[in-house]
Amino acid sequence: MQYISTRGNTPKMQFSDVLLMGLAPDGGLMLPETYPHIDDATLTKWRTLSYTDLAFEIMQLFATDIDKADLKGLIDKTYTVEAFGKADITPVRKLKDGIKIIELSNGPTLAFKDIAMQFLGNAFEYVLKQKNERLTIIGATSGDTGSAAEYALRGKENIEVFMMSPHGKMSEFQRAQMYSLTDKNIHNIAINGMFDDCQDIVKALQQDADFKEKYSLGTVNSINWGRILAQIVYYFKGYFASTENNSQKVSFCVPSGNFGNICAGHIAREMGLPIDRLIVATNENDVLNDFFQTGKYRPRTADKTYVTSSPSMDISKASNFERFVYLLVGKDTQKLTALWADVNSGQGFDLAELLGDIHSKYGFTSGKSTHADRIATIKAVYESDNDLLDPHTADGVKVAREVRKNGEIIVCAETALPAKFAETINEAVGQIDIPRPAHTENIESLEQFVTVLDNKADLVREQIEKFVVAK
């Protein structure tokens, strides 16, 4: 399988090269030339596979330049009961009203990002060893990406991690998770700004070709193709867990920010998985909801991004969105390049003429949830089901309930565990004891290590120069 850039100006590449990349040199995102198609007989064969066997079957279609036995080894090492708590890795449970929840958050940092990131940590180490290279990972996080990346890369050989987060914008638990790490290759940087500012710094450094080369910069933020690939697996797993045969269709409702999670669902659907609808749930930062309702994409600037009680979705420029729009505009790289020029000039774009395709051909729909909605949903589900939802998952359940058609099977992605967001949970259901995995007990009382910097790429550059030897 060959990989190309959405902007059409990057030579074709193999999986192991794309794995170590952030943005493509032409500013686009890498993706396979075409998505493989899975026929009905194969789906039936896959239906009963374990998580690791299913992951292998799917990933080997995309990671064609990695030795198959090695790939199987990486997958088996990643998806263990020890790391993810449960043998089937992403079990599906059901609420009393029939809505299903796919548990994606039983990994080390209690968020869905672990599923991709734990794989990426092992895959990076493997590929770097093969190529005899090293990597300086720079990343931006509004909470969950950063901790998931740090827990996946801590102590890994030939990898240094510089993770930027918006100063004071994460929950106490998220800060404790990241800043309490003592591994020498992990560097936490809190930026005086918003998440999008952090992301802009990452982009600025990535676009400095000289610096990038000298310090072997790479990224694990949600534009990384390896992450999307690892996430495709649980759409198949969730589909099989929610159906008895392939004639049934399933809709997925996904609390969304950077469009990374649901992009994997979109690709699974393109591969032929019988997905009915892909429901994008946003919080008050509803740029994606506006797009899927109107066809107008109007990303907001950082200062117009709200700080909400589902903070991992506080995003106003969805970094993976381009992978879908590329297909939507018929793989027209020139048109896509022009659209993103309009995004970067602050203007956005209008694809209202394609709304029919967006809804019917690609199955997308959307909804929005506010603070009051998520509080009410957490409370209602706790009272009816004795089941605690985290605030992001509650946004998904709220939207799923709102858009559900008669007889539609909807699977909501549980993107984090409630223990990460105690304040909001307590606001919804009172001062209850929120269950916590043993390894996170008392995490807030550990000493924290973080460097606070102003919102300037050069200050981050200096930090990297201080800790990494230039080539």
Ligand SMILES: *Cc1c(COP(=O)(O)O)cnc(C)c1O
């Ligand atoms: C990252 C994250 C999201 C948003 O996922 P995207 O891939 O950015 O759309 C939603 N919920 C939680 C808890 C997250 O950590």
